[in-house]
Amino acid sequence: MMSAICRCGLLSRVSKLHTSSTQVLRCGYVVPPQRRTPDIRLRVGHSAVTQTTVSMANKGRKRSVSGSRCLSSSTENGATRVKRVSIEGNIAVGKSTIARLMQSACPEWEVVAEPVSQWQHIENGTLQGPDASPQTTVSNLLQMMYQDPQRWSYTFQTFSCMSRLRTQLQPPQVHLLSSERTPVQVYERSIYSDRYIFALNMFELGCINSTEWAVYQDWHSLLVEQFGHQVELEGIIYLRAPPKKCMERLEHRGRAEEKGVKLDYLDKLHVQHEKWLVEKSTELHFEKLKQIPVLQLDASVEFQSDQEVQEEMIRKVSLCIALT
Numbered sequence: 001m002m003s004a005i006c007r008c009g010l011l012s013r014v015s016k017l018h019t020s021s022t023q024v025l026r027c028g029y030v031v032p033p034q035r036r037t038p039d040i041r042l043r044v045g046h047s048a049v050t051q052t053t054v055s056m057a058n059k060g061r062k063r064s065v066s067g068s069r070c071l072s073s074s075t076e077n078g079a080t081r082v083k084r085v086s087i088e089g090n091i092a093v094g095k096s097t098i099a100r101l102m103q104s105a106c107p108e109w110e111v112v113a114e115p116v117s118q119w120q121h122i123e124n125g126t127l128q129g130p131d132a133s134p135q136t137t138v139s140n141l142l143q144m145m146y147q148d149p150q151r152w153s154y155t156f157q158t159f160s161c162m163s164r165l166r167t168q169l170q171p172p173q174v175h176l177l178s179s180e181r182t183p184v185q186v187y188e189r190s191i192y193s194d195r196y197i198f199a200l201n202m203f204e205l206g207c208i209n210s211t212e213w214a215v216y217q218d219w220h221s222l223l224v225e226q227f228g229h230q231v232e233l234e235g236i237i238y239l240r241a242p243p244k245k246c247m248e249r250l251e252h253r254g255r256a257e258e259k260g261v262k263l264d265y266l267d268k269l270h271v272q273h274e275k276w277l278v279e280k281s282t283e284l285h286f287e288k289l290k291q292i293p294v295l296q297l298d299a300s301v302e303f304q305s306d307q308e309v310q311e312e313m314i315r316k317v318s319l320c321i322a323l324t
Ligand SMILES: Nc1ncnc2c1ncn2[C@@H]1O[C@H](COP(=O)(O)OP(=O)(O)OP(=O)(O)O)[C@@H](O)[C@H]1O
Pocket: 048, 049, 050, 089, 090, 091, 092, 093, 094, 095, 096, 097, 098, 114, 249, 250, 252, 253, 299, 300, 301, 302, 303
């Protein structure tokens, strides 16, 4: 059922599958050593959100390698083979929660967190060498952006996109490279949501002016074109929930910087996600991105300790990653 969906390119419902979860969650690797800084690597062992409906949109993908399971890796010019997937969705929909669950269940995937703490701790780390002073936090750009979006949105998008780019350019962990399987990296958001969700939204809200928007788009396009395969995604997992549900979770989480966030803002971000990932009406500038398969997960279901539902969700994600 799932493979039919992945190939046919239609949004369809997937019936509940009953394969034993241990088949899917079976992992052929040892748990990876902690290679990244603590804010980048996700910790394991957390319960998560689930879903009841899965759909896969796959519009006429071009397969660069023959065979159903090996199209992802770009090895022209000797680049590393990697399958790159991003988790997209509204603020507080549950991306980190699902990401932790995925990392816990499948250590052969490298799940990479959104670099939020970098945005909260801008450091004076530009001076290198013996004269360099110890790095200290000089500002919280996330807070500045929320407090004065008119002044700081362009700066924020510049920095968030750079930090996401760095994240997406990191090579897979060594133990993944030495495996016979194609390494899988799963990112929380991407340089594409930076542009087609947040920066676009800030522009439409008037928090980024037309000059800033033109400059942002110019350097964003240049970077994507220059880095080519290294920043291409093979698939997107779209966590979908009503903005009201996200608002409840946001309030419950209580991140200090988000105190002033209103439902209206989440409504607007929801619409941006729908336009990009469901209606496909957002104007995109990269051919590969237009063809990307999107797995929709209903993230509105509340659960804390439902192991069965969690495994079901991981199994669906696993299948889709295998089929990209
Ligand atoms: N299915 C769920 N049911 C109930 N609460 C949930 C569910 N998923 C996540 N939460 C809770 O909602 C809050 C936000 O979740 P999480 O931090 O995973 O969101 P996020 O999408 O990563 O947020 P952000 O957009 O800020 O990166 C957390 O307090 C989390 O425990």
